[in-house]
Amino acid sequence: MWRYFFITQLVNLSLFGQDFHQDIKIDCDTNFYLLEAYQDSLPFYEKEFGHNKKISIRDKKLKLAFYVALRHYPELKNVHMKVNLKKISATMMAQPTYSFLFHRKEKRHYQIFVNSTQANNGMYYKDLTFNSQVGWIGHEFAHILDYSQKSNKELLVFISKYVSSKKELKKTECEADRVAIRHGLGKQLLEGTNYFYNNKRITKAYREKKKIYYLSPDQIVTEMAENCK
Ligand SMILES: [Zn+2]
Numbered sequence: 001m002w003r004y005f006f007i008t009q010l011v012n013l014s015l016f017g018q019d020f021h022q023d024i025k026i027d028c029d030t031n032f033y034l035l036e037a038y039q040d041s042l043p044f045y046e047k048e049f050g051h052n053k054k055i056s057i058r059d060k061k062l063k064l065a066f067y068v069a070l071r072h073y074p075e076l077k078n079v080h081m082k083v084n085l086k087k088i089s090a091t092m093m094a095q096p097t098y099s100f101l102f103h104r105k106e107k108r109h110y111q112i113f114v115n116s117t118q119a120n121n122g123m124y125y126k127d128l129t130f131n132s133q134v135g136w137i138g139h140e141f142a143h144i145l146d147y148s149q150k151s152n153k154e155l156l157v158f159i160s161k162y163v164s165s166k167k168e169l170k171k172t173e174c175e176a177d178r179v180a181i182r183h184g185l186g187k188q189l190l191e192g193t194n195y196f197y198n199n200k201r202i203t204k205a206y207r208e209k210k211k212i213y214y215l216s217p218d219q220i221v222t223e224m225a226e227n228c229k
Contacts (some may be wrong), residue, residue, distance in 0.1 A: 032187060035130035038064045055083040057114060062125060065133035072183040073141045080109040085116035089206075094140040094147075099153055110144045112137070123202050128164040128192055135180065135188025142179035143172075165191060170213045177215040178223055186224035193217050 042060060045067035053070075056061050066083060070076060082097075097109045118124040128136060147155060161168040180189050194217050196202065196210060215223065 032191075033065075033068055033131045033134050035061055035064065038068065038130075040113075049077065052078055052080040053083075054081070057083055057085050061128070061130055062133060065130055066137055069134045069137040069141060069185065069188075072138060072185055073145060075145055076141055076148070079144065081144065082109065082111045084111060084113055086113040087117050088113050088115050091115050091125060091128075092136055093142050094143040096147055096155065100155065105148065105151055105155075108148070110142075110147065112140050121168065123196060123199065123206075127199070127201075128195065131188050132192035132195055135185050135190070135192045138178050138180040138183060138185035138188060142176035142183070146172075146176070159178070166213075173213045174215055174219075177220065178227075180222065181223045182227050185226075186211075186220060189215075190217055190220045190224075193220060 039060075042064055045064065048069050049067050053066075055066060057063070062083075075149075092112060092114050094110060094112045097111055100108050103109075114125050115123070118127075125133065125136070148159075151159060158172075162172055177189060193210075193214070196207070197217065199207075
């Protein structure tokens, strides 16, 4: 997806590097989220947190997981986001809409694609527990938070590095995991990652990719311990 985007959209690229770090209040004392406890909460969440959000998937569990994760990211409360099903080679992915070049970063819209198929590609979202879905979406929110702090030019530079450098890919994905942990979603991320590591239905190639580019269960535990003192 990014590769296609890169080829078709990249214009006037210049390289410069800059790291963006935001001071985030660390609150790691979160619960294990159970769907049963949130069954009646969707109208409340849509009213309180649905501003500029459009979830085109008729799946109450996923919608609730989206909003429960969003509560951990107050920085994204007013950010425009769409969630759509799509056949992709990952479980979920987040990116700005293709028209981002024509808008200032404050007006940018983002989309989260959720893998629509149970076959071969990424893990099927319905196979994840509610708690794991919250963590998974929290990882995607970490990407959106990162994008939202970049200017258009910086975003283009980032995309070019992401698609061309495995080192940059790993750095980006591990940092997204760390940001999710710092937003209090370590337990959720850990459950999803453990499930992923032990899920024989996932292709070996995708499992190996995740082992290389994302935090391992042990690393998540270490990060939680370091960030939650
Ligand atoms: Zn990611």
